[in-house]
Amino acid sequence: MGYQVGFQCFETLQEAQNYKYSSVAPVINQNGQLVQPEQxxxxxxxxxxxxxxxxxxxxxxxxxxxxxxxxxxxxxxAVSMVGVAILRRGL
Incomplete structure (x- = not known):
């Protein structure tokens, strides 16, 4: 079993965490400090x-x-639509 993040499935927990947290944008809080996850x-x-x-x-x-x-x-x-189009052309 793997770990799902969004629509992606990762084989290891480490890969899932790396994908999730490396894409989080840093935020500046009300005290002016930079808040971001780091490995x-x-x-x-x-x-x-x-x-x-x-x-x-x-x-x-x-x-x-x-x-x-x-x-x-x-x-x-798609094949059904092509078949119907061919049949309509023949009639």
Missing amino acids: VGQQWQLNGIQIVDSFPQCSPLQQVLDGIEMGWALIVV
Whole structure:
């Protein structure tokens, strides 16, 4: 099982955390301090406090299979439309 961030599935927790926290924009709080997550070793921290989070589980294989299923459905629709167009032209 992998870890899901948005629509992407990552195989390891470290990859999921790196993707999520490296894309967070820094913010300046009301005290004028810069607040942003930073990686210290293998851990992500916010203002010196370790970030503890959880991600929904996912399966990269299942996502591929879902994509194949959706692709075949679209192919069937496209072939059907072409078939109807050919039949209409013949009549």
